[in-house]
Amino acid sequence: MTDTSPLRTALDLEQRDGDLFVAAPDGFSQGRLFGGQVAAQALRAASRTIDGPRLVHSLHSYFLRPGQVAEPVRFEVARTRDGRAFSTRHVTAVQEGKPIFEMVASFHEPEPGEDWQPPAPPAVPPPEDLHPIRFPWLFGEDAPVEIRPVVTPDPDGFPLTHPFWARVTMPVGTEPDLHACLLTYLSDLVVVNAARSPESRVRYDSMMSLDHSLWFHRPPRTDQWLLYDMNSAAHVGARGLAQGSIRTTDGTLVASVAQEVLLRSSTGRP
Numbered sequence: 001m002t003d004t005s006p007l008r009t010a011l012d013l014e015q016r017d018g019d020l021f022v023a024a025p026d027g028f029s030q031g032r033l034f035g036g037q038v039a040a041q042a043l044r045a046a047s048r049t050i051d052g053p054r055l056v057h058s059l060h061s062y063f064l065r066p067g068q069v070a071e072p073v074r075f076e077v078a079r080t081r082d083g084r085a086f087s088t089r090h091v092t093a094v095q096e097g098k099p100i101f102e103m104v105a106s107f108h109e110p111e112p113g114e115d116w117q118p119p120a121p122p123a124v125p126p127p128e129d130l131h132p133i134r135f136p137w138l139f140g141e142d143a144p145v146e147i148r149p150v151v152t153p154d155p156d157g158f159p160l161t162h163p164f165w166a167r168v169t170m171p172v173g174t175e176p177d178l179h180a181c182l183l184t185y186l187s188d189l190v191v192v193n194a195a196r197s198p199e200s201r202v203r204y205d206s207m208m209s210l211d212h213s214l215w216f217h218r219p220p221r222t223d224q225w226l227l228y229d230m231n232s233a234a235h236v237g238a239r240g241l242a243q244g245s246i247r248t249t250d251g252t253l254v255a256s257v258a259q260e261v262l263l264r265s266s267t268g269r270p
Contacts, residue, residue, distance in 0.1 A: 005144040005170045010037055011044050011181055019077035021045040026069040033067030034138055035101075035209050036188025038093055040181045042103045045075035046089035047177040054087050054107035056180050060213045061103035071095045085109050117217070120251030124150045127165035127225045127249075135159075144170040145186070160190050162244065163229035168222040182222040183246065187214050187257050194230040195240035195261035206264040210239070215256045225249050230257060238264055 006026075013021040023041050026033060039061055047056065067073065073093050080088040086108050093101035130148040139145045149164040166186050172178055192207045220226070230244030240263050246255040 005142050007139055007144045007168075007182075007185070008170055008172075011040060011178065013041060013044055013048070013075065015048065019045075019049050019079065021048065021075040021077065023073045023075065025072055031069070033069055033073070033100075034185075034188065035063055035067075035212065036185040038063075038067055038073065038101045039103065039188060039212060040185035041073065042075055042091040042093055042101060043105055043184050044177070044181045045077050046091050046103070046105045047107075047181070049077050049079060049089060050087055050107050050177075052109065054109045055176055055219060056105055056216055057108040058213070058215045059103055059105040059184065060211070061101065062211045063101055063209045065095075065098060065100040067093070067100050068095055073100070080104075085111065117253040120247060120253075121229065124163060124227065127167075130165065133160060142170070144168060147189075162190060162194050162231065163227055164190075165225050165227055167225045172223050176219045179220050179222045180216060183216075183220045183226075183255060184214060186222065186226075186228065187246065187255070188212060188259075189228065191230055191242050191257070191259045192261045194244070195232055195235065195242035195259060196263055197235035197240065198232055200235065202263075202265050204263050204265045206262065208262050210260045210262050213258045216254070217256065218252065218254050220246070220254045226254065228257075230259075233258075235263070238262055 013023055015021050043056060043059060073095055076092045076094060078090040080090050086106055088106050091103045092099050127148045132146050132148050134143060145166060146169050147164055147166045149160055151161055153159050168182055192209060227247045230242045233241045233243040240261045243258045245253055247253055
């Protein structure tokens with residue numbers, strides 16, 4: 001990689017002995033590491049152990065501990081299986097000797113077959129008709145990702161809600177594995193808030209991701225506009241589940257996403 005964008009640099013892992021990869025300390029995020037970044041880096045590490053034309057078709061991951069931006073992250077890849085059509089990798093992300101994240105990713109060699117998807121949801125305004133918002137704390141000051149929400153953000157609430165359009169604006173080329181990693185990064189945006197009950201008025205003191213799953217139906221192009229829409233599927237007790245989809249401008253389904261979130265309130269009242 002030659003681009004100097006912090007987002008692209010974050011995916012430029014250093015390979016150590018065997019299947020061990022290291023990401024340098026994050027120089028642009030604030031607070032703790034963004035979960036989507038760690039997931040994207042873990043997928044990048046797994047992808048670099050795959051030979052041939054096999055592309056990731058699904059990943060399932062767990063957030064174990066908050067990641068620290070000032071510390072490097074070690075990604076330990078285990079080659080679980082290489083079959084005739086599928087390869088499976090198990091990745092553990094480690095900081096200061098403790099696992100902070102785990103992922104199982106499966107890669108599939110493309111095969112011919114049927115091509116079907118459910119009907120696209122009702123149309124939303126195209127990205128050209130919407131205003132962008134910036135996230136320098138998440139993507140750096142160079143704004144390598146452009147985001148255009150369908151609904152104007154609430155000044156007293158979250159700065160972004162689903163659905164929204166997103167695309168990567170930095171040069172990314174055509175490498176399928178890189179686009180899959182970038183989509184993994186974007187797939188963790190605003191999912192925590194999407195998991196809570198739409199009727200809830202509780203002020204939660206703690207909201208954090210527990211796990212994250214992503215299914216790739218078609219190879220994504222993250223340098224083209226993608227519509228990301230997540231909605232609450234269940235909210236029972238302290239756990240909420242969000243499910244959603246990522247589609248192209250013509251409604252083609254690129255990926256499906258699911259995430260479970262921990263929602264805790266000290267009062268349980270609005």
